[in-house]
Amino acid sequence: MRPDQEFTLEVRTTAVAAAAPILLVPFVLIAALVAGSYQPLHDFDRRVTDRMHEVAVGHPGWADAMAWWSLIFHPTTWRIAAALLMVWLWRRHARPLAIWVGATMAAGALLGVLLKLLFGRHRPDLLDPVAQAAGYAFPSGHALTNALGAAVFLMVLLPLVRDRLLARAGLWFAALVIPLVTAFTRVALGVHWASDVVAGLLFGVALAALTAWAFVYRVRPRRVRESVPG
Secondary structure, three states: OOOOOOOOOOOOHHHHHHHHHHHHHHHHHHHHHHHOOOHHHHHHHHHHHHHHHHHHHHOHHHHHHHHHHHHHOOHHHHHHHHHHHHHHHHHOOOHHHHHHHHHHHHHHHHHHHHHHHHHOOOOOOOOOOOOOOOOOOOOOHHHHHHHHHHHHHHHHHHHHHOOOHHHHHHHHHHHHHHHHHHHHHHHHOOOOOHHHHHHHHHHHHHHHHHHHHHHHHHHHHHOOOOOOOO
């Protein structure tokens, strides 16, 4: 890493300012349908869950692989990784950015719990479950935290590989694939409805965009530059 490396977020102010409301609109729509017990949404969720559960029951090895993936990318894993990222940034005097990482992940954890309590949606109740999970279902904590954590790491790490095309492509690939696969496993394991994980993904990215906009709006006008000690 160059000694004059700047620690910042790779975001465009107009893009992140627009992303939050654009993503929140479908989230609010899904939330309203869930709160109103909209039958067509419930029927769709039930069909998806029943079909994916049949596949999981018929392929135990596949179910075990999904359970391991879900465990590896548990919300706690992302929070530990974010804490390590904060320490790394703090040691390199990128303290505003470290605080943003911590505040964003903490906000996601708190809002995820509050939303679950607010909606109080029950998880799928299957006769022959291949996995178990505690707590309410909406929105999916796995999906929300994976989307939020992936967005946080992507925005922090992209500027550090600005001139490395393969590294940038790898970061984008991981940031897209990991949350999507994790969301898929939660439905396939029968512990979430499809609308739970879609809402979680939308809210996670929207929250990252919102806090990134706030960070850029406050820090960039001050032209704060952080460098690595030589």
